[in-house]
Amino acid sequence: xxxxxxxxxxxxxxxxxxxxxxxxxxxxxxxxxxxxxxxxxxxxxxxxxxxxxxxxxxxxxxxxxxxxxxxxxxxxxxxxxxxxxxxxxxxxxxxxxxxxxxxxxxxxxxxxxxxxxxxxxxxxxxxxxxxxxxxxxxxxxxxxxxxxxxxxxxxxxxxxxxxxxxxxxxxxxxxxxxxxxxxxxxxxxxxxxxxxxxxxxxxxxxxxxxxxxxxxxxxxxxxxxxxxxxxxxxxxxxxxxxxxxxxxxxxxxxxxxxxxxxxxxxxxxxxxxxxxxxxxxxxxxxxxxxxxxxxxxxxxxxxxxxxxxxxxxxxxxxxxxxxxxxxxxxxxxxxxxxxxxxxxxxxxxxxx
Amino acid sequence: xxxxxxxxxxxxxxxxxxxxxxxxxxxxxxxxxxxxxxxxxxxxxxxxxxxxxxxxxxxxxxxxxxxxxxxxxxxxxxxxxxxxxxxxxxxxxxxxxxxxxxxxxxxxxxxxxxxxxxxxxxxxxxxxxxxxxxxxxxxxxxxxxxxxxxxxxxxxxxxxxxxxxxxxxxxxxxxxxxxxxxxxxxxxxxxxxxxxxxxxxxxxxxxxxxxxxxxxxxxxxxxxxxxxxxxxxxxxxxxxxxxxxxxxxxxxxxxxxxxxxxxxxxxxxxxxxxxxxxxxxxxxxxxxxxxxxxxxxxxxxxxxxxxxxxxxxxxxxxxxxxxxxxxxxxxxxxxxxxxxxxxxxxxxxxxxxxxxxxxxxxxxxxxxx
Numbered sequence: 001x002x003x004x005x006x007x008x009x010x011x012x013x014x015x016x017x018x019x020x021x022x023x024x025x026x027x028x029x030x031x032x033x034x035x036x037x038x039x040x041x042x043x044x045x046x047x048x049x050x051x052x053x054x055x056x057x058x059x060x061x062x063x064x065x066x067x068x069x070x071x072x073x074x075x076x077x078x079x080x081x082x083x084x085x086x087x088x089x090x091x092x093x094x095x096x097x098x099x100x101x102x103x104x105x106x107x108x109x110x111x112x113x114x115x116x117x118x119x120x121x122x123x124x125x126x127x128x129x130x131x132x133x134x135x136x137x138x139x140x141x142x143x144x145x146x147x148x149x150x151x152x153x154x155x156x157x158x159x160x161x162x163x164x165x166x167x168x169x170x171x172x173x174x175x176x177x178x179x180x181x182x183x184x185x186x187x188x189x190x191x192x193x194x195x196x197x198x199x200x201x202x203x204x205x206x207x208x209x210x211x212x213x214x215x216x217x218x219x220x221x222x223x224x225x226x227x228x229x230x231x232x233x234x235x236x237x238x239x240x241x242x243x244x245x246x247x248x249x250x251x252x253x254x255x256x257x258x259x260x261x262x263x264x265x266x267x268x269x270x271x272x273x274x275x276x277x278x279x280x281x282x283x284x285x286x287x288x289x290x291x292x293x294x295x296x297x298x299x300x301x302x303x304x305x306x307x308x309x310x311x312x313x314x315x316x317x318x319x320x321x322x323x324x325x326x327x328x329x330x331x332x333x334x335x336x337x338x339x340x341x342x343x344x345x346x347x348x349x350x351x352x
Numbered sequence: 353x354x355x356x357x358x359x360x361x362x363x364x365x366x367x368x369x370x371x372x373x374x375x376x377x378x379x380x381x382x383x384x385x386x387x388x389x390x391x392x393x394x395x396x397x398x399x400x401x402x403x404x405x406x407x408x409x410x411x412x413x414x415x416x417x418x419x420x421x422x423x424x425x426x427x428x429x430x431x432x433x434x435x436x437x438x439x440x441x442x443x444x445x446x447x448x449x450x451x452x453x454x455x456x457x458x459x460x461x462x463x464x465x466x467x468x469x470x471x472x473x474x475x476x477x478x479x480x481x482x483x484x485x486x487x488x489x490x491x492x493x494x495x496x497x498x499x500x501x502x503x504x505x506x507x508x509x510x511x512x513x514x515x516x517x518x519x520x521x522x523x524x525x526x527x528x529x530x531x532x533x534x535x536x537x538x539x540x541x542x543x544x545x546x547x548x549x550x551x552x553x554x555x556x557x558x559x560x561x562x563x564x565x566x567x568x569x570x571x572x573x574x575x576x577x578x579x580x581x582x583x584x585x586x587x588x589x590x591x592x593x594x595x596x597x598x599x600x601x602x603x604x605x606x607x608x609x610x611x612x613x614x615x616x617x618x619x620x621x622x623x624x625x626x627x628x629x630x631x632x633x634x635x636x637x638x639x640x641x642x643x644x645x646x647x648x649x650x651x652x653x654x655x656x657x658x659x660x661x662x663x664x665x666x667x668x669x670x671x672x673x674x675x676x677x678x679x680x681x682x683x684x685x686x687x688x689x690x691x692x693x694x695x696x697x698x699x700x701x702x703x704x705x706x707x708x709x710x711x712x713x714x715x716x717x718x719x720x721x
Binding site: 003005058060088125198221 | 441542557
C-alpha cells in the first residue's frame with residue numbers, strides 16, 4: 001500500500017498534459033467505435049488511471065469512466081472523508097465516493113446514449129464490479145478495451161520522461177547510499193527504503209538476494225539476517241505514479257568490486273541506448289569474461305505499472321510501441337555473480 | 353514465513369473444505385486484498401495477481417502472472433507448487449473445467465477475475481467467500497501469538513514515530529524513519545496513513561509533504577505486519593503543549609475507546625461496540641461526527657488483512673466471538689480541533705477484550721524549540 005509522498009505538482013504533471021493523453025485515448029475510442037471506456041485501479045494495477053489522471057489509490061479501488069467526449073469520472077470505494085485529499089492529487093475529472101462505484105457509473109452510462117462500453121483488461125476485471133455494471137446496462141454491449149488503451153498509451157511524453165528520470169535518480173541514489181560492508185539484511189533494506197522515501201518516493205519495494213553465490217533470486221526479507229560477501233538489492237520505486245526498478249550488486253572484496261564496477265559501466269552503456277529497430281537480444285553483447293545467465297525487459301502494460309514483455313525465453317518482441325523500458329541482466333563475470341536492472345533509453349525518437 | 357502457522361491454517365482449511373463438501377477451492381489475491389491467498393498459500397503477494405487452487409488433501413498450486421513474483425514465491429512459499437503463467441486466467445480456467453464433477457468453491461467473490469467468475473454458473477463453482485471469512489475472523493492460537501508479536505512492533509513503531517516528529521520535518525520523512533525501523537526489525541510490510549494540521553484536517557491520508565509546525569495535531573495509524581498478520585495502533589500527538597480545547601476533545605475519544613473496549617466480548621455484535629463508542633460522542637453533542645460524512649468505521653477486524661471483517665459500525669450485526677482480533681478506534685473529525693485518532697488492538701477472550709497494544713492512551717506532546 002502506498003505510504004510515501006503523494007502530492008500533485010502542476011509543474012511536474014500539468015493538466016494540459018493529462019488532457020492531451022485523454023484526447024489521444026478518446027481519439028482511439030472513436031476509431032474503435034467505443035462510446036465509453038472503463039479503467040480499473042487499485043495500488044497494484046494503478047498504471048492506466050494514473051496515466052490519465054495522475055491519481056493512484058493508496059488503498060481500496062476505483063474506476064475511471066472515460067466518455068468518448070468530455071471529462072472523465074472517477075468513482076472510488078475510498079470514503080468521503082478523503083474526498084478532499086483525492087481532489088488535491090487528481091487534477092482532472094469528476095469524483096464520486098461510493099461503496100458501489102460500478103453501480104454509480106452504470107447508472108450514469110444508462111442515462112447516456114452509450115451502446116458499446118469497453119473495459120480495459122475485461123478478463124481480469126473484478127467480478128463484483130462487472131456484475132454491478134451489467135445489471136445497470138442490460139442493453140449495452142460490454143467489450144474488451146485493452147487494445148484501445150494500449151495504442152493510446154504507446155506514446156511517451158516529456159512529462160512521463162521526466163518522472164521516469166526522477167524515479168530512476170531516486171532509486172540509484174538510494175542504492176548508492178548503502179555500503180557493501182553492511183552485515184544485516186534489515187539494516188540494508190531499511191537504509192535503501194529510508195533514503196528513497198526521504199527523496200520523495202511514493203512507494204518503495206526493496207528486494208534482496210542476500211547471498212548471490214548460493215541463490216540469485218530476489219526475495220522480500222527484513223530483520224536480522226546475515227548478508228553474504230556478495231549480495232544484490234533491487235529497489236522498485238514509484239514517483240508520482242511512475243515506476244522504475246534499479247538493482248545493484250555489492251561485494252566485500254576489492255577484487256570483486258572492481259569486476260562489478262567494470263560490469264556496471266558496461267550495463268550503463270548498454271541501457272543508455274536500446275535501438276527499437278534492432279532485435280533486442282542482439283544488443284546484449286556481454287563483456288569479455290562474462291557469461292549471460294539471463295535477461296528480461298519490463299514496460300508499463302495496461303493497468304500494470306511494470307510487466308515483463310520480453311526475456312531470454314521470449315526475445316522476439318517489438319519495442320516500437322513500448323513507451324519505456326526497464327532492463328534486467330544477470331551475468332557471471334569471471335566467477336563473480338552480477339545482477340543489474342535499470343531504466344533504458346530507447347533510441348529511434350523515444351528516449352526515456 | 354512461519355511454517356507452523358501456515359501448516360495449521362492449511363489443515364484447518366482442508367477440514368473446512370471437507371465439512372462443506374468441497375474438493376477444490378479457487379482463491380484469488382493481490383497485494384491489497386491478500387488475505388484469502390495468504391491463508392491458503394502463506395505467500396505475501398506484492399506485484400501482479402495470483403490465483404491458488406487448493407485441494408481437499410491440503411495440496412495447492414499457486415499461479416502468478418509475474419515472473420518476479422513466481423521466483424520469490426519459489427523461495428518464500430515452501431510446500432506450494434508455484435506456476436508462472438502470463439496467461440494465468442486461461443490456465444486456471446482450463447484446470448477448473450478439467451476438474452469435471454468435483455465440487456469447487458471460490459473466494460473472494462467481489463474481486464474474482466471476471467473470466468473465472470463468468471464461468472462459475474456453468475461449471476457449478478460455489479461462492480465460498482463466507483466460509484473463508486469465518487476462518488479469517490476467528491483465529492487459531494498460533495495466529496493470536498503472531499498478532500501479539502506484531503503488537504509489540506506497533507508500540508515500538510509508534511515510539512519511533514513520536515521521536516521522529518519535529519517542527520520543520522515533512523510528514524513523509526516521519527514515514528521514512530518508521531519504515532526503516534520496521535525493516536531493520538523484521539517487519540516486511542506496514543499500512544500507515546497520517547494527518548498533520550488543525551481544524552482543516554478532515555482525515556488521514558498518505559503524506560502530502562506538509563511540514564510539521566507548532567500547534568499541529570499529528571495523527572497516524574501504524575499497522576506493522578509480522579508473518580502476514582497486521583496489527584494496528586492509532587495515536588495523536590501535538591507539536592508543543594496541547595491546548596485546553598485539544599485536551600478536552602481528546603478526553604471524549606479516550607472515553608469512547610474505553611467504552612468500545614468494555615463492550616467487546618463474546619455474544620455481542622459489532623454494532624454493540626460501535627454504539628458504545630458513538631454514545632459517548634452523542635452525549636457530548638458530537639453525534640453528527642460519528643456519521644459517514646466524517647468517519648468510515650469505528651474499528652475493524654485485524655489479521656491477514658489490515659481492514660478485515662467485522663467492520664465496527666452500528667449497522668453491522670456480526671456476532672463477536674472468542675479469538676477474534678480487532679481494533680477499536682473512535683477516530684473522527686472534531687469541530688473544534690480537527691481530526692483526532694485513538695485506537696487499540698484487542699483479542700476477544702471469554703472474559704472480554706484483551707488489549708494488545710500498550711502505548712499509553714494519552715495526547716502526546718512533542719517539545720518545540
